[in-house]
Amino acid sequence: xxxxxxxxxxxxxxxxxxxxxxxxxxxxxxxxxxxxxxxxxxxxxxxxxxxxxxxxxxxxxxxxxxxxxxxxxxxxxxxxxxxxxxxxxxxxxxxxxxxxxxxxxxxxxxxxxxxxxxxxxxxxxx
Amino acid sequence: xxxxxxxxxxxxxxxxxxxxxxxxxxxxxxxxxxxxxxxxxxxxxxxxxxxxxxxxxxxxxxxxxxxxxxxxxxxxxxxxxxxxxxxxxxxxxxxxxxxxxxxxxxxxxxxxxxxxxxxxxxxxxxxxxxxxxxxxxxxxxxxxxxxxxxxxxxxxxxxxxxxxxxxxxxxxxxxxxxxxxxxxxxxxxxxxxxxxxxxxxxxxxxxxxxxxxxxxxxxxxx
Numbered sequence: 001x002x003x004x005x006x007x008x009x010x011x012x013x014x015x016x017x018x019x020x021x022x023x024x025x026x027x028x029x030x031x032x033x034x035x036x037x038x039x040x041x042x043x044x045x046x047x048x049x050x051x052x053x054x055x056x057x058x059x060x061x062x063x064x065x066x067x068x069x070x071x072x073x074x075x076x077x078x079x080x081x082x083x084x085x086x087x088x089x090x091x092x093x094x095x096x097x098x099x100x101x102x103x104x105x106x107x108x109x110x111x112x113x114x115x116x117x118x119x120x121x122x123x124x125x126x
Numbered sequence: 127x128x129x130x131x132x133x134x135x136x137x138x139x140x141x142x143x144x145x146x147x148x149x150x151x152x153x154x155x156x157x158x159x160x161x162x163x164x165x166x167x168x169x170x171x172x173x174x175x176x177x178x179x180x181x182x183x184x185x186x187x188x189x190x191x192x193x194x195x196x197x198x199x200x201x202x203x204x205x206x207x208x209x210x211x212x213x214x215x216x217x218x219x220x221x222x223x224x225x226x227x228x229x230x231x232x233x234x235x236x237x238x239x240x241x242x243x244x245x246x247x248x249x250x251x252x253x254x255x256x257x258x259x260x261x262x263x264x265x266x267x268x269x270x271x272x273x274x275x276x277x278x279x280x281x282x283x284x285x286x287x288x289x290x291x292x293x294x295x296x297x298x299x300x301x302x303x304x305x306x307x308x309x310x311x312x313x314x315x316x317x318x319x320x321x322x323x324x325x326x327x328x329x330x331x332x333x334x335x336x337x338x339x340x341x342x343x344x345x346x347x348x
Contacts, residue, residue, distance in 0.1 A: 009281075010256040011249065012232070016164065056259070056279055082260045084156070084267035087276030103260055106163045 002028040002117075005048035007039035007065070008080070009057045013103065017052065017080060020105040024114050036060025040068055048076075050117065054103075055081040055092070066095050078113065080105065139178060142339045146269075147176045150308055153268035157261045158312065164257070165231055165314060172311035180304050180332070196322065197221045200244035201287045204258025208266055211275035212334060214303075214327040216262045222246075222286060224319045229253050231314055244286055255284045265308075265323065273338040304332035 004021055008014045011034075018030050031046045033039040037059040043051065051069060055062035066077055077097040083089075089100050099116055101109050158171040200222035207215045220228075222244045229250050230236065246254075259282040270277050306325040311318060327335060 010252055010259075012253045012256045056281060058281060082263035083279070084264055085270050085276055087270075088267075102160075104160060104164045 003031070003046060003048040004028055005031045005033065005039065005042055005046060005051045007033040007036065007051065007053040007057070009034050009054065013054070017105050020110050024110050036062060036065035039065055043069065050076045050078060052078045052080050055079060055083055063092065066092070066097065070095065141343055142336060143176050143178050145339050145342055146178065146306065149269050149272045150176055150265060153265045154310060156268060157264040160260050160264060161257070161312065167231065167314055170313040175309045177307040178304065179307070199223065202254060202284065203287060204254055204262065204282060204284050206259065206262045206266070206282045207280035208277040210278045212277060212327065212331040214325060214331055216266050217324040218258045218262055218321060219324065220319060220321040225254060227317045228319055231317065232257070244288065251284050255282050258282055258284060275338065303328060
């Protein structure tokens with residue numbers, strides 16, 4: 001069973017994202033954290049397959065959290081951010097993440113994400 | 127000579143507003159698309175009207191120009207600060223009474239009934255905070271992309287101002303600042319939500335913005 005850790009300071013955003021993850025990965029389990037610090041704690045406790053994280057968060061920012069996770073040799077990180085700046089996307093992608101997606105999650109972006117995670121082309125019939 | 131300088135300044139301001147208008151048209155369109163994805167509803171948007179004013183101009187024109195007036199009553203203001211290439215604060219301002227309808231559209235759940243229209247739950251604040259974050263990131267971020275700059279953001283926050291006058295006082299507290307005003311209107315099904323976006327800039331950032339806009343102007347018009 002695939003395990004996701006969803007880290008976002010907005011409960012509303014966590015709810016939207018979790019609904020999409022459940023739709024595309026019905027057997028997956030989802031853990032939640034509301035800031036970068038809690039995200040790292042949950043990561044150590046639950047050892048997820050994928051981390052989906054916001055960038056702009058209290059206590060430990062998404063960028064700092066990615067650095068910490070990379071030091072732990074974890075690379076399956078998906079950034080889900082409202083930040084549309086090209087410079088920020090390039091900077092974060094250069095850290096070696098799986099994907100950078102702009103909020104909100106949608107069927108269109110989930111299909112891309114599904115294909116990345118499964119390593120296959122998304123089948124429209126799903 | 128002073129008259130000529132004033133005319134040149136006015137012309138520069140007009141071109142700057144024209145370029146900004148185009149940039150914000152694109153970014154508001156993207157913000158509407160993002161909202162549409164959240165709400166699963168079609169959103170019609172009205173083209174924003176961009177006004178660029180110095181702090182002094184804002185003070186002198188606010189009682190004469192109806193487009194500079196804030197809605198009456200309680201306001202819900204979502205704010206994000208930005209720094210680095212430009213420094214300032216972006217505020218998304220909506221009448222609080224409309225936000226209950228908007229939150230209902232977001233959640234599909236009947237909102238908690240309060241005797242006062244300006245009362246909100248923590249969940250309501252979280253929703254407005256996140257929506258404000260997405261909309262303001264789209265507007266400021268696309269402006270940054272168009273100008274070829276990168277900005278850093280603070281955590282977004284939402285505040286309630288019990289009277290529009292309180293918010294006016296708050297944003298006018300530093301006279302030297304310039305402001306970009308965008309009148310925006312989102313229509314979601316039968317609900318029309320009219321709002322205003324205030325982008326406050328420091329004096330130095332205002333000059334830098336003009337510099338960046340004139341560079342774009344030069345690229346397009348030679």
